[in-house]
Amino acid sequence: MTGFKDFFRRLCKNRLTVVCLILFVLIVLAVIFADFIAPYGWDDQNIRDRYLAPSAEHLCGTDNYGRDIFSRILYGGRMSLEIGLISAVVTTVIGAVIGATSAYFGGKFDNVVMRVLDVFMAMPPILLAIAIAATLGTGMLNTMLAVIIAGIPMKARVARGPVLALRNQEFVEAATASNSSTAKIIFKHIIPNIMAPLIVQTTLSISSSIVSVAGLSFLGLGVQPPEPEWGAMLSAGRSYLRDYPWMVIAPGIAMLLTLFSLNIVGDGVRDALDPKLRD
Amino acid sequence: MEAKETLLEINDLTIHYCMHDRTVRAVNRVSLDIRKGETLGLVGETGAGKTTISLGILRLLQEPPAKIVEGSILFEGQDILKLSDHELRKIRGNKISMIFQDPMTALNPIDTVGDQIMEGIQLHEKLSKKDAYRKACETLEMVGIPAERYHDYPHQFSGGMKQRIIIAMALVCRPELLLADEPTTALDVTIQTQVLDMITRIREELGTSMLLITHDLGVIADMCDRVAVIYAGQIVESGTTEQIFNETSHPYTVGLFGAIPTLDMKQDRLVPIDGLMPDPANLPEGCKFCPRCKNKLPVCETQEPELTELGSGHMVRCHLFAGKEGA
Amino acid sequence: MTKFIVKRVLTMIPVLLGVSLLVFVILSLAPGDPAVIIAGDYAEESILEQTREDLGLNQPLLVQWFNYVKDIVTKGDFGVSWRTGKGVTAEILDRFPTTLLVALLGAFFTAVLGIGTGIISAVRQYSIWDNLATVIGMVGVSMPNFFTGLLLVFVFAQRLKILPASGNEGWEYYVLPIITIAFSSCASQMRMTRSSMLEVMRQDYIRTARAKGQSERKVVLHHQLKNAMIPIITVIGQQFGILLGGSMIVEQIFSLPGVGKLMMDSINYRDYPMVRASLLLLAFGFCVVNLLVDIAYAVVDPRIRSQFAKSKKKKAKEEAA
Numbered sequence: 001m002t003g004f005k006d007f008f009r010r011l012c013k014n015r016l017t018v019v020c021l022i023l024f025v026l027i028v029l030a031v032i033f034a035d036f037i038a039p040y041g042w043d044d045q046n047i048r049d050r051y052l053a054p055s056a057e058h059l060c061g062t063d064n065y066g067r068d069i070f071s072r073i074l075y076g077g078r079m080s081l082e083i084g085l086i087s088a089v090v091t092t093v094i095g096a097v098i099g100a101t102s103a104y105f106g107g108k109f110d111n112v113v114m115r116v117l118d119v120f121m122a123m124p125p126i127l128l129a130i131a132i133a134a135t136l137g138t139g140m141l142n143t144m145l146a147v148i149i150a151g152i153p154m155k156a157r158v159a160r161g162p163v164l165a166l167r168n169q170e171f172v173e174a175a176t177a178s179n180s181s182t183a184k185i186i187f188k189h190i191i192p193n194i195m196a197p198l199i200v201q202t203t204l205s206i207s208s209s210i211v212s213v214a215g216l217s218f219l220g221l222g223v224q225p226p227e228p229e230w231g232a233m234l235s236a237g238r239s240y241l242r243d244y245p246w247m248v249i250a251p252g253i254a255m256l257l258t259l260f261s262l263n264i265v266g267d268g269v270r271d272a273l274d275p276k277l278r279d
Numbered sequence: 280m281e282a283k284e285t286l287l288e289i290n291d292l293t294i295h296y297c298m299h300d301r302t303v304r305a306v307n308r309v310s311l312d313i314r315k316g317e318t319l320g321l322v323g324e325t326g327a328g329k330t331t332i333s334l335g336i337l338r339l340l341q342e343p344p345a346k347i348v349e350g351s352i353l354f355e356g357q358d359i360l361k362l363s364d365h366e367l368r369k370i371r372g373n374k375i376s377m378i379f380q381d382p383m384t385a386l387n388p389i390d391t392v393g394d395q396i397m398e399g400i401q402l403h404e405k406l407s408k409k410d411a412y413r414k415a416c417e418t419l420e421m422v423g424i425p426a427e428r429y430h431d432y433p434h435q436f437s438g439g440m441k442q443r444i445i446i447a448m449a450l451v452c453r454p455e456l457l458l459a460d461e462p463t464t465a466l467d468v469t470i471q472t473q474v475l476d477m478i479t480r481i482r483e484e485l486g487t488s489m490l491l492i493t494h495d496l497g498v499i500a501d502m503c504d505r506v507a508v509i510y511a512g513q514i515v516e517s518g519t520t521e522q523i524f525n526e527t528s529h530p531y532t533v534g535l536f537g538a539i540p541t542l543d544m545k546q547d548r549l550v551p552i553d554g555l556m557p558d559p560a561n562l563p564e565g566c567k568f569c570p571r572c573k574n575k576l577p578v579c580e581t582q583e584p585e586l587t588e589l590g591s592g593h594m595v596r597c598h599l600f601a602g603k604e605g606a
Numbered sequence: 607m608t609k610f611i612v613k614r615v616l617t618m619i620p621v622l623l624g625v626s627l628l629v630f631v632i633l634s635l636a637p638g639d640p641a642v643i644i645a646g647d648y649a650e651e652s653i654l655e656q657t658r659e660d661l662g663l664n665q666p667l668l669v670q671w672f673n674y675v676k677d678i679v680t681k682g683d684f685g686v687s688w689r690t691g692k693g694v695t696a697e698i699l700d701r702f703p704t705t706l707l708v709a710l711l712g713a714f715f716t717a718v719l720g721i722g723t724g725i726i727s728a729v730r731q732y733s734i735w736d737n738l739a740t741v742i743g744m745v746g747v748s749m750p751n752f753f754t755g756l757l758l759v760f761v762f763a764q765r766l767k768i769l770p771a772s773g774n775e776g777w778e779y780y781v782l783p784i785i786t787i788a789f790s791s792c793a794s795q796m797r798m799t800r801s802s803m804l805e806v807m808r809q810d811y812i813r814t815a816r817a818k819g820q821s822e823r824k825v826v827l828h829h830q831l832k833n834a835m836i837p838i839i840t841v842i843g844q845q846f847g848i849l850l851g852g853s854m855i856v857e858q859i860f861s862l863p864g865v866g867k868l869m870m871d872s873i874n875y876r877d878y879p880m881v882r883a884s885l886l887l888l889a890f891g892f893c894v895v896n897l898l899v900d901i902a903y904a905v906v907d908p909r910i911r912s913q914f915a916k917s918k919k920k921k922a923k924e925e926a927a
Binding site for chain 3: 334337339364368369370371372373376377379381384385386387388389390391395398399402403432434435445448
């Protein structure tokens with residue numbers, strides 16, 4: 001527990017990090033309690049109130065169906081954050097397992113795994129995601145799956161390095177020499193030691209997962225309207241940009257704020273956990 | 280002792296590291312002098328401020344956090360601390376050069392070793408490229424590395440060879456003063472002697488003075504004319520090597536002699552005396568050594584001792600010797 | 607060095623084969639019967655069967671893949687579009703320069719601006735420029751490129767009316783797409799440059815260079831930057847991948863007729879040969895860039911060079927010494 005306290009103290013050293021942490025927590029709370037905060041439902045249409053500019057009644061204005069954009073942003077944020085968090089965790093965990101096992105067993109097995117990863121990584125991740133999304137079809141689950149598969153190779157690579165280094169370290173060698181089982185070594189010695197980089201990786205990839213999903217939705221390959229996903233909202237607002245810019249700018253800024261605070265917090269977590277920067 | 284001309288004179292040098300929340304008082308009013316042709320040994324534990332002093336002499340400290348609070352460093356009559364950047368660069372590597380502790384990291388990994396030696400020549404001497412190249416090759420040979428390895432990169436050399444290259448880099452412009460900061464600590468014991476012998480040989484050839492920083496008293500006995508013992512950023516005892524070895528006075532120095540590492544008692548770092556050096560951000564009020572001293576007096580806790588001269592040039596900072604000048 | 611390059615090019619071949627197989631497998635899993643897509647929904651079964659036979663769709667997947675690769679290698683033939691019935695190759699090659707131009711210019715500005723501001727930031731650490739650059743950099747990294755693109759369209763094309771929003775009739779049509787595509791990668795390039803410059807700044811050999819009497823300018827440019835280039839180059843490679851991906855979105859927003867737009871359109875028409883070829887071409891471009899990055903590594907870093915050099919020569923030297 002002192003470890004966590006220590007971590008938190010280091011995290012709070014930077015003022016910008018603290019501000020962004022608070023901002024992010026507020027965003028998370030807002031989207032979790034969207035049902036109570038949102039003044040309207042995400043699909044409440046009102047033909048008479050179409051294209052309304054932002055006002056006290058509609059904080060971010062209304063769209064071409066007369067839906068309240070602020071409410072849609074809240075519900076859309078829930079979706080985006082959910083997708084981002086789940087895909088970041090799943091990607092990192094699967095990637096770490098592949099990378100760690102590969103590095104741990106080494107030799108031919110490692111070689112084959114790395115060559116396969118090379119092939120995956122020869123494609124820019126977003127292209128890979130587009131190809132997979134095109135095959136799987138649209139919808140939240142398929143989109144997440146595409147983003148996850150496209151992200152795994154990179155994570156495996158990242159996890160492989162530290163394990164490779166750990167494997168040759170004395171305490172692991174000692175454990176091997178004293179006949180500890182492979183599983184025990186992996187769970188007792190390897191995993192605790194790569195936890196820090198894994199947590200950092202997960203934090204940093206939440207935002208990239210959100211962007212990837214939103215990007216796919218923007219291209220029409222991801223979450224489909226009328227679902228209020230941010231990328232899909234931007235895509236839908238495109239045609240009305242000239243006259244009703246809030247349809248694009250409001251969800252865009254929501255996204256920017258979320259990603260900005262996430263990235264700063266991610267950086268903060270990395271600095272706080274990075275043993276290299278510890279004094 | 281015959282009076283030689285003073286080459287470098289440090290007066291009341293005080294260096295602090297200013298962090299966000301605390302100030303580390305690394306070097307506190309240190310005065311030293313090095314005469315032409317002699318070797319001064321600077322002994323002390325890790326963290327005593329030895330490296331800070333040597334870096335301070337060439338103003339190589341990272342500022343901030345480091346800050347030279349007061350003092351002067353007179354080299355050939357000029358105060359180094361008051362030189363312009365341009366004047367300073369003319370001294371660095373030319374008149375005063377430095378050998379660093381860790382040969383593994385002190386060389387630029389992506390330049391050939393020859394080019395790194397030649398860099399100094401081209402900066403300080405007006406030689407044609409060809410002549411500079413020849414001189415770099417000669418210097419390599421001088422430290423026992425075949426000239427045909429000019430075009431090799433640092434990673435192709437062993438630690439001992441790298442240190443030779445660093446020495447070649449330091450000596451290529453025949454400096455007046457060599458600052459050697461634990462030049463053999465990072466090396467294998469067997470290679471240490473080789474490297475030290477080589478430094479001695481070349482230094483004698485070139486007539487270079489040297490400030491040798493070490494925590495190895497054996498090295499001091501072999502190589503130094505005079506010794507200064509440093510503790511918590513203060514000189515606690517200084518004098519000729521004989522004085523320090525034969526008339527050891529300060530309790531800390533006595534402790535140091537009690538802990539000379541031998542080959543069969545392998546130790547990386549000296550812990551000569553019970554306890555640890557005080558936190559330099561939070562130094563004790565009176566004598567800095569007081570908390571660990573076996574012979575402390577009541578006055579030690581409250582009042583900081585001044586330097587007392589015991590014999591000619593033999594200075595001690597300790598209340599035990601107060602009022603015993605010239606004894 | 608030549609040996610290194612040859613070796614590196616040879617390792618590209620299995621990777622490219624792997625990529626083609628990967629793309630082939632992924633797209634073959636796509637729903638829908640190609641024969642129906644080509645012949646139309648109401649085509650008779652005999653016509654469908656004939657179509658399948660013509661396209662070799664009845665053969666095992668691996669055989670289809672083998673034939674596909676064979677055609678590419680021997681004839682430069684990427685197959686026939688299911689939508690137009692014409693060869694895919696000509697269409698793709700027609701579109702490729704647009705994408706290449708946007709990506710290359712984007713990479714160019716990323717490198718110049720990103721590395722430049724990164725150096726200034728690192729050298730003047732904690733100065734107002736550094737803080738400003740850091741915050742702008744973070745905004746840049748956090749801004750999804752489709753939002754950047756739309757904002758630029760709104761401000762410069764729709765409100766200020768100084769730049770066109772879409773089309774490609776001249777150089778001015780490329781300004782906004784390139785800014786869009788370069789903005790975020792510039793930001794991450796800057797961050798990377800800054801942090802690796804700072805990392806190198808702490809190294810002992812930088813102090814060694816100063817101790818030699820080297821001027822500050824040369825210490826920064828020669829010793830510091832040259833060493834910092836190693837991680838910076840890695841980022842340039844990755845950025846190029848992101849730029850290629852970004853070109854999809856940018857081409858979509860600004861209606862630029864590049865490979866990305868072609869691919870998105872083809873996905874909508876389920877014209878998989880076209881999608882396949884676009885993907886392969888973009889992946890190929892990415893591989894070539896990574897090849898260049900690796901060569902650049904070897905140019906900068908002798909340690910990498912010597913890994914590939916004949917180790918005999920080195921050993922002989924070591925023994926002689």
